[in-house]
Amino acid sequence: MVEQVDILVVGGGVNGVGIARDAAGRGLSVWLCERDDLAAHTSSASTKLIHGGLRYLEQFEFALVGKALAEREVLLRAAPHIIWPLRFVLPHQPHLRPAWMIRLGLFLYDHLGRGRRTLPGSRRVRFGKHVTGEPLRADFSVGFVYSDAWVQDARLVVLNAMDAARRGVHIETHTRCVSARRDGEGWTAELESRDGSRHFVKARALVNAAGPWAASFLDDVAHVKHQHSLRLIKGSHIVVPKIFEHRYAYIFQQPDRRIVFAIPYERDFTLIGTTDVEYKDDPSHPTITAEETSYLCDAANRYFKKQLTPDDVVWSYSGVRPLLQDEAGSASEVTRDYLLDIDQNGPPLLNVFGGKLTTYRKLSEEAVDKLAPLLGNHQPAWTADARPLPGGGERDIDELLADVRATRPWLPETFAWRLVHSYGTRARDLLGEADGLNALGEHFGADLYQAEVDYLVRHEWATEAEDILWRRSKLGLRVTPPDVQRLTDYLSTKR
Template sequence: MTDSIKVDLFVIGGGILGAGIARDAAGRGLKTVLCEKDDLAQGTSSRSGKLVHGGLRYLEYYEFRLVREALTEREVLMKNAPHVIWPLRFVLPHSPQDRPAALIRLGLFLYDHLGGRKKLPGTRMLNLRRDPEGAAIMDQYRIGFEYSDCWADDARLVVLNAVGAKEKGAIVVTRSPATKAVRENGAWKVTTTDSFTGETKTYKTKAIINAAGPWVSDVINNVANSKSKRNIRLVKGSHIIVPKFWTGANAYLVQNHDKRVIFINPYEGDLALIGTTDISYEGRAEDVEADESEIQYLIDVVNRYFKEKLNRDDVIESFSGVRPLFDDGRGNPSAVTRDYVFDLDETDNAPLLNIFGGKITAYREIAEGCLKRMKKFFPDMSGNWTENAPLPGGDLENADYDLFQDKMKRDYPWMPRPLRNHYGRLYGSRIAAIAGNSKSVEELGRHFGGNLYEAEVTYLVDVEFARTAEDIIWRRTKHRLHMSAEEQAAFADWFAALDTNETAKAS
């Protein structure tokens, strides 16, 4: 074991909260470590509904402040990450058996006006038998509503924050759980162990921020040997991916008899992402998966509204995530608050700040709140800065992705449109770091299937902390959905050999 690495702040958890906090802290001048036990976004933050939204249904539980703040943040994130966050129109068919139309109109009116909406179009009423958005809907549903929210590539949002943190001077370590944290003389001594190499490191830090999501209590009890009166409630949310079964770029939001609302979103061009469920979960967060009853539940909700019926064979992929919600004592998982709570333990003047709850849309604001609570311990750190700071690749002219696409056509006329859109949507203005001076697709290196070329793999390993084949084809990208099983296996074998060769060179 080497001597301790001295830092100011140690952030545990490489999901959206941890990555956002690390970037914010590093930008304030704090020497920061971001520590993740698995891959970035491997837990909850890559298993969401892929939306940046205010949470329309939270209005029903009188969460007006939460919705207002999320809607305000929606505008900020659209501006700072237009390559991975973009507008999406949602069609809400009205079912008179569920919520009254007047209640929906009121909710949508509030949704339009609570957060100072500037860029997105407002709500409009639809005649589902006449308007094209209703063509896929069963004839028994006559009226509907259309409103705006935003699509988000959740895992990339995490990775871009981690890249931004590193570029501000942070140390980012993945596959390296914090195994022990001990208070010593007004500071913390934190031990990490690399899961791949077995290498152990120690860090001496003034403060720890625990952003471990579903594992927040494990860090408190088993790593830091601390205590908290706060609790989290684990709620499982499952999604399915199927072939897209309607025309048009819009998404749908449908109501079910149990008052759940289900999102049906266009996904990866010709696919659809459907979810989510809300089920209390008692097991290990690492073991969560969508069960058959949840998959059938989502299929049944879709079939209640759409002319084209889904069956189990249509499900290409399913996934499930555990939401670490602050336990506010409510029995219904759907009613449990999506708000967040900070819990600060200042024992021996060595602070441990634990975060309970929170949602992806509010991550930047939560990060600012964390650093505000750290101000007394770091009086010289600078103030808020992220509101007007684009994420890596997000510095597009006027935050306009269409203008950027036009520029890409001029800069890379040889690049096929699907590949150009793939690079644009994932990497934005940093496409040159992958394509470089290439004049043809052949110059991008080995082709593994779909839109995956060797140049992108190299970039993801060198810049975006990818360490396994799955990191690349599932979290950094969604190539897995566009590659055959044979292509995926061949890529995994190639990557494993590459990793072995690089390890041999390093040793």
């Protein structure tokens, strides 16, 4: 049997699921295939920020920064359980950037894309009187504080996928598009599942949201001529035992004029990143190099009293960002804006080139604005004011956490916090009628129990241990190898 839909989306990263969700909400039938897990690559390898990109102001990317800041407000409303405000501290080093330049940049940052602004503005601080000064080296006396937001990036992708599925999108993970060809009034795509079986989907339009593989998809799968090329930039991060106790994050200027973040991470750790390195290899499995690890340790050591060495790193991850090719000399100067290219040499083909996590919703909206009229659909854009993503129905997450703890006093505080900040209101569904930890089923280490695993398999397309331990959560930081094996064995019974 050949499935027939309006749109086939290839790629299960944030842009692909965002486009699928938007299109379905306008009444179009959508099929999405992803060759690996949702958010398996670039979308789960970010710095976990919803931000305007303060440093892009130096590159005069005012439109991009304004768009991103406006989106920051939209996303804070859409997913308050997985996106929350975060204050950033920028220690001042006069020889890198003068104070007037930083003040001007922060003034613009406070006001570009202002809209319904909910976060506090920037201000100057003296470290001798501020909690963020304690972990810094003594030669830093003043700095600046401003607002942005934190996001659980892979969960943002999954929640968009869940909402898309609720609106009728058929989502196939571990399913590769092996060929796509224009065929009469539409496209015929051959999809290959993990077990090697193949089936066909016919679509009136095709969306290429393959991220780092967007150009190779056109060359090798769709066999469509194009003029676009991507510049692949690898960004790596390290995770170390926490360097500071407070809940502020830091943004550090470097002698090469790049910036590096140090962010509170998973209660007991600090996340440090990112690098910007030209990348020519297979984007499937990028890894950090010794040089990148040293760079990030040195970046932190210029500012913190506690000095890091590569031996302090407990985990690292790398992702490949597919950025638009331009004339920028250094990797850090390549634009983070995106291009939506419509090929109408026959049935429509929409190609997504570039982009960043913060602007995925706007990118998706603009993509469907372009594509839908070609399919006779003129429904208006809707996602900016849509109801929250799954689990985000209660804006006051602290109240939700208090309610979950009050009704389940047997739930440890840190466990309750993680569940609420991962699943929001759906934490209640996950816990069900359980009256104790033993009622949650088999224990897989840390605070991972069978009830959560079953929920992730049933509702969130999780099929492998890595999906659960490193994308749906970061419990991989806390479990042991025997825990991972028991989880792997259990998941093998669920397929």
